[in-house]
Structure formats: structure tokens, C-alpha cells
Amino acid sequence: MGRLVVISNRTANLGKNTQIGGLAVGIVDALKAQGGLWAGWDGSVVDAEEAAKTKIQTHGNVTSLTTPLTSEEHEKYYLGFANKVLWPAFHYRLDLMDYRMEFVDCYSATNAKFAEMISPHLRDDDVIWVHDYHLIPMAAELRKRGHKNRIGFFLHIPFPSADIFSAVPRHEWLRYCLLQFDLIGFQTINDVHNFHRYLKEHSDAAIISPELVRVNDRTIHIGHFPIGIDVKQFAKVSARTDDTIELERMRRTVLKRFQVISADRLDYSKGLPHRMKAFRKFLEICPEYQGHADYLQIASPSREDVTAYSDIKAELEQLAGAVNGRFADFNWAPVQYINRNIPREKLAPLFRASLVGLVTPLRDGMNLVAKEYIAAQDNKDPGILILSKFAGAAEELSEALIVNPYDISEVAHALKTAVTMPLEERQLRHRKLLKRVIDHDAQWWQREYLHALQHGDQHSANERVA
Known part of the structure; x- marks a missing residue:
């Protein structure tokens, strides 16, 4: 050979x-x-x-x-x-x-x-x-x-x-x-x-x-x-203790808050503004979660000298400000928007600490973030993946909540389904998803x-x- x-x-x-x-x-x-x-x-x-x-x-x-x-x-x-x-x-x-x-x-x-x-x-x-x-x-x-x-x-x-x-x-x-x-x-x-x-x-x-x-x-x-992905390696990194993230997780537990996370490159194919609009819609249709739901949008820079990317960056910044301006209280801001690269050592435990992984590209070849979110979860108390039907990963990961990313209302209702889902159902979905991610690893x-x-x-x- x-x-x-x-x-x-x-x-x-x-x-x-x-x-x-x-x-x-x-x-x-x-x-x-x-x-x-x-x-x-x-x-x-x-x-x-x-x-x-x-x-x-x-x-x-x-x-x-x-x-x-x-x-x-x-x-x-x-x-x-x-x-x-x-x-x-x-x-x-x-x-x-x-x-x-x-x-x-x-x-x-x-x-x-x-x-x-x-x-x-x-x-x-x-x-x-x-x-x-x-x-x-x-x-x-x-x-x-x-x-x-x-x-x-x-x-x-x-x-x-x-x-x-x-x-x-x-x-x-x-x-x-x-x-x-x-x-x-x-x-x-x-x-x-x-x-x-x-x-x-x-x-x-x-x-x-x-x-x-x-x-x-x-x-x-x-x-x-x-x-x-390399499932074992990512799961190992996600389980490491990060003092900052652990402190934030404990604070949210005491305050009865939960986190929705979205992490992708800043690219028009990822549908990042649609995700933020869906979270805003979720707060509108579920006012009981105002003050309790945190949305962390990580958008790492990508091809910043291409006009389409600078346009979407400006749109996201405006949306984040608008949502926080409308819903924020003295001790709570619903959206945290980060436009820089986050190391995997920090990102993996953030996935693990998040109740919902929002992965809703408008079109994607595969989207390994979806698989990383699954690999990062605690088997005893796993989060729920909301996944675009236009991501290649949707062909494999059918136990995720599959949505049309263009339908803001559908994604908002999927968020409601995710945060109210019983533990037993979350565990069952996660077992099936994790097996598929392990079987089809890198x-x-x-x-x-x-x-x-x-x-x-x-x-x-x-x-x-x-």
C-alpha cells in the first residue's frame, strides 16, 4: 500500500x-x-x-x-x-x-x-x-x-x-x-x-x-x-472544571436561570440574526422566562474584509442591543454577544453548562458544532439540541428538535419545547444522539x-x- x-x-x-x-x-x-x-x-x-x-x-x-x-x-x-x-x-x-x-x-x-x-x-x-x-x-x-x-x-x-x-x-x-x-x-x-x-x-x-x-x-x-469529531477528546475537555464557568453555572442555579448557547463563525450561511430573532420571539411568547433565560451568542470572526460579513456583524450588534434594550432588567440582560474566537477549552464546558444548543444554519455541509454540543453533555442531565433541517447533520441527528431556521416562530416554539422537556425524554434523546455521534466519529x-x-x-x- x-x-x-x-x-x-x-x-x-x-x-x-x-x-x-x-x-x-x-x-x-x-x-x-x-x-x-x-x-x-x-x-x-x-x-x-x-x-x-x-x-x-x-x-x-x-x-x-x-x-x-x-x-x-x-x-x-x-x-x-x-x-x-x-x-x-x-x-x-x-x-x-x-x-x-x-x-x-x-x-x-x-x-x-x-x-x-x-x-x-x-x-x-x-x-x-x-x-x-x-x-x-x-x-x-x-x-x-x-x-x-x-x-x-x-x-x-x-x-x-x-x-x-x-x-x-x-x-x-x-x-x-x-x-x-x-x-x-x-x-x-x-x-x-x-x-x-x-x-x-x-x-x-x-x-x-x-x-x-x-x-x-x-x-x-x-x-x-x-x-x-473526536468524541472522546471533546467530552474530556468539556468535563474539565473551569472556575469562571462553574461559578456562573452555580449563580444561574441559585437564580433559577438557564442558558441557550449558539456558537458559529460569523457567516451569512449560519443564520445568526435569525437565531437572535427567534430568542426574542421566545421571550415574547413565554414571558414567564423573562429574567430566567440567558442567550449566549458566540460569533467568531470570519473573512472580515468581505462586505457581506461586515454587514451581518453590524446587524447582529444592532439586534443584541435591541433585545437587551427591550427586555433587560437591573440584574439581567438576556443576550450576551461575543465576536471573538473562544478557545475549545472554554467552549466545551460552556456547551456542557447550557440547557439548549441552538444550531440553526440556513445551509451547512455538516455543522460539527451540533456534534460537539452532544458530545459535551452530562449524561445524567443532558441539554437539548435544536438543529436546522438544512444542516447536513440533520440527516443523522433526527432525535434533535429539527426546525426550519427561516421560520422564527417555529424556532421560538422549539425553544419552549426544549426548556420544558422532562429529564427522562432529554436523557433518551441524548443516548440515541450520542451513539450516532460516536459511531460516525472522525x-x-x-x-x-x-x-x-x-x-x-x-x-x-x-x-x-x-
Whole structure:
């Protein structure tokens, strides 16, 4: 068995003992087990001369291969085509799409730059795993350079409906690039269905089965692989004593208060203003909880130089002020809004101390916050997860209170259901949710995906025999 080569927009710090996030946890374990290479952008923006340099670091049997971006590449490849075209389109926000020809040109050229950096380091028996929307052209670029390795792609964000994807400029080229991979992995069954529908309506690809597509004598595998978290590690962190949080929890117990928590990146796809409006509606329809319900909204900064993000930041600040201005008393303010990054060591016990986890994105590939909230709970007295039906996690986590995030009244009533739910029902729901999160953790995700990628030829033969 050859090495594993991982290509992603950003790489993890392989020198750290503990990784954060489903992607890093799953991949680092696989790289260490199999030996390999992780390649991508190092996160820095430099001048053209410096950006041509490659940095190579070795950690045991794993090598890190990184390069900087120029300011033009950062502006047009990363902020431009990736995050002003693909990100809004894949999250069903065509109205926010800002397409310019120079964006797609730079997107293509930067993928070629990454491929040129990686190509000399590849071996014929390497298995290559490419990640996310930034690098859709990567297989095509590597094929141009003569590499016949098995190459897989995993999309961490949603794949949109056929009509939405067909509205993306250069979608035919993106389709061609995707079909240069041997395995295309999605988060959900719905994503797979959307991709099938698009191929049927906009290509001559032959759909052999739900898992197989044939194009020009090539067989491409398609599957859904819901990403998970490191459950044991997150549960361990959540159970650690934090004096500040413990003091606040005791204060709320004495005052008969409870906390609703929401923690996400500051992004228009997350529906953060909708959540705050739903909490305001909850206080209106349940006045008995005024003075007793605390809403903690953590919105970590994200792409602050993109106009759509600064707009939503201003809206949230205005909403938080309006809700507090209307409902606050001398010793109680209903909304606590935090616009900065909170360390996991602090976030995990905050999840554990919260009666309700409000995770209601307008559209999300998976949303690992939902799984982290479940993993953080005390089995004896667990909180309740309210989850958007448009989050990929909703396909797995059916025992959560599933809501339409656009329906403010529905989410408000779900809050009422959550805070009045009997302990026995909370425990039953949590047991089922936790089992599913454990069964489909980060390690399961990488094992399932890599098995499908490495054994694709065998599956193809079985399909032909059948």
C-alpha cells in the first residue's frame, strides 16, 4: 500500500499532539498510520518572489509541503472565486455571488501552482485525497502532469441543487474537473442526489448506479461520508472544571436561570440574526422566562474584509442591543454577544453548562458544532439540541428538535419545547444522539472514505460482474 497524500487549502500543524476539528483529527491519524504527505497553503501572504518558495517539514513518517500566496492569489483565488463565487453559490446565495473573469483565471492558476509544487514529490503508488471547493481543479492539473494515481475529492460544504450549480459561471469546466477524480465524496445523501440530478440534466455522463458514473471510459465513484469529531477528546475537555464557568453555572442555579448557547463563525450561511430573532420571539411568547433565560451568542470572526460579513456583524450588534434594550432588567440582560474566537477549552464546558444548543444554519455541509454540543453533555442531565433541517447533520441527528431556521416562530416554539422537556425524554434523546455521534466519529469518516478510494477498482469490477 502506498503513501497517503492529502491536499487542502490549509494544512494542519503536524507538530501538535492534539488536533482540532474533524478534518485535522481524521487526516492526521490516517497520515501517521500510513505515512505520507500533507500539502497546501501555509496561511501567509507575501510578495511574488517569496511566494515561489516551498517549505518542507518532516514529522516522523509524515511530510508537510506548503507554499505562501501572493496578495493577488489571496485576493482573487481565495477571497475571489473560492469565497465570493463558490461559497455563496453552494450555500444557495446567488444574490451574493461576485463573479469576475480574473477570479476564475487566478483560481485555475493557483491550483496549477499547487499541482506544480506537489508533482515532483508524488510516487506512482501514492493515494491522493483532495479537500474542498478551493481545489476542484486539482485532479485535472495532476492528470495534465501525467499522474495516474487514484485521486479522491471530498466536499466539506453542501453541493447545491442542479439549477443553482448550473448558474455558477464556468460550471461546465468545474464539472469536467470534478469528473477527473476517481472518488467524489459528499457530506449527505441529499448532496449526492443533487450531483446526480445535475449530471443527468447538464452532461452526457452515464449514471451506472447510485455509486457509479461513467464518462469517456472512466468510472467515477460517488458517495456520502458524513464527517465526525473526536468524541472522546471533546467530552474530556468539556468535563474539565473551569472556575469562571462553574461559578456562573452555580449563580444561574441559585437564580433559577438557564442558558441557550449558539456558537458559529460569523457567516451569512449560519443564520445568526435569525437565531437572535427567534430568542426574542421566545421571550415574547413565554414571558414567564423573562429574567430566567440567558442567550449566549458566540460569533467568531470570519473573512472580515468581505462586505457581506461586515454587514451581518453590524446587524447582529444592532439586534443584541435591541433585545437587551427591550427586555433587560437591573440584574439581567438576556443576550450576551461575543465576536471573538473562544478557545475549545472554554467552549466545551460552556456547551456542557447550557440547557439548549441552538444550531440553526440556513445551509451547512455538516455543522460539527451540533456534534460537539452532544458530545459535551452530562449524561445524567443532558441539554437539548435544536438543529436546522438544512444542516447536513440533520440527516443523522433526527432525535434533535429539527426546525426550519427561516421560520422564527417555529424556532421560538422549539425553544419552549426544549426548556420544558422532562429529564427522562432529554436523557433518551441524548443516548440515541450520542451513539450516532460516536459511531460516525472522525476516525470512522477517514476509514470509510479511504477504503472507498483505495479499493475503488475492486468495486468497479464487482459492478461490472453484477
